[in-house]
Amino acid sequence: xxxxxxxxxxxxxxxxxxxxxxxxxxxxxxxxxxxxxxxxxxxxxxxxxxxxxxxxxxxxxxxxxxxxxxxxxxxxxxxxxxxxxxxxxxxxxxxxxxxxxxxxxxxxxxxxxxxxxxxxxxxxxxxxxxxxxxxxxxxxxxxxxxxxxxxxxxxxxxxxxxxxxxxxxxxxxxxxxx
Numbered sequence: 001x002x003x004x005x006x007x008x009x010x011x012x013x014x015x016x017x018x019x020x021x022x023x024x025x026x027x028x029x030x031x032x033x034x035x036x037x038x039x040x041x042x043x044x045x046x047x048x049x050x051x052x053x054x055x056x057x058x059x060x061x062x063x064x065x066x067x068x069x070x071x072x073x074x075x076x077x078x079x080x081x082x083x084x085x086x087x088x089x090x091x092x093x094x095x096x097x098x099x100x101x102x103x104x105x106x107x108x109x110x111x112x113x114x115x116x117x118x119x120x121x122x123x124x125x126x127x128x129x130x131x132x133x134x135x136x137x138x139x140x141x142x143x144x145x146x147x148x149x150x151x152x153x154x155x156x157x158x159x160x161x162x163x164x165x166x167x168x169x170x171x172x173x174x175x176x177x178x
Contacts, residue, residue, distance in 0.1 A: 030046030030048065030107050031046060031151055031152035031153065032044060032045045032046055032150045032151055032152035033152050033153060033154075033155075034117065034150060034152065034153070034154040034155070035154070035155045035157060036117060036119045036142065036154055036155065036156045036157065037157050037159060037160055037161040038157075038158065038159055038160050039115065039160045039161060040113050040114060040115045040117075040160075040161045041113070041114055041115075041116075041117035041161075042111065042112075042113055042161065043063075043064065043111060043112055043113070043114060043117070043146075043150065044075060044109055044110075044111045045063065045109070045110050045111070045112075045148075045150070046107055046108070046109055046152075047059065047061060047096055047107070047108045047109070047110055048105060048106070048107055049078070049080065049096065049098060049100065049105070049106040049107070049108055050104075050105050050106075051100030051102070051103050051104055051105075051106065052103055053100075053103045054099075054100055054101060054102045054103060055099060055100060056097065056098075056099055056100075057097070057098055057099075057100050058095055058096070058097040059095065059096050060093060060094070060095055060096075061087060061093065061094040061095055061096045061110070062093070062094075062148045063094060063110070063112060063146075063148065064112065064114040064116050064117075064146035064147065064148060065116055065145075065146055065147040066114070066115075066116065067094070067112050067114060068089070068094075069087045069088050069089050069094055071112050071113070072087050072094070072110050072111070072112045073110065073111050073112070074087070074108060074109070074110055075109045075110065075111050076108060076109035077098075077108055078106040078107045078108040078109070079101070079106050080098045080099065080100060080101065080106050080108065081098075081099060081101070084098050084099035085097070085098045085108065086098070087110070096108070096110070113161065114146060116144075116145040116146040116147075117142065117143070117144055117145070117146060118142070118143045118145065119140055119141065119142045119143070119156060120140070120141050120143075121138060121139070121140050121141075121156075121158075122138070122139050122141070123136060123137065123138045123139075124136070124137045124138075125137075140156060142154065
């Protein structure tokens, strides 16, 4: 008896649920990658280029404070012709300009070195009264003084970034490839 009463109600509910238009969830922002050294940080930063149509597109480029256009390199053009990608100074900051091959969303990866990311480590060693074992716990505090929010993961290297070596960035970039 109860099923005959609920059947029309359930049928109505399921038909209206099926007719509801599904809205796709917004894509999460792409991840950034950071290699933190004692003296500086190597940052790979994702930049979304939304092209309403094929042709020239220009977007603001939010990078760490103190970074000039000449300090930024393009690691991955994200489907845009690398020769068309330009980074230049613009009123109020930097800008990335490119020629999009079609309308759509392109994710480019830029990289730079900054001294505005710092880290410190702290350790605690605890042992019971018997002193037959010990537990070491560590924590890292990262201070982001860049002026931009970075999302993603970080690798901590307890040493200086090899300054002046032209191939120093290649092994670091390999840490984030994948």
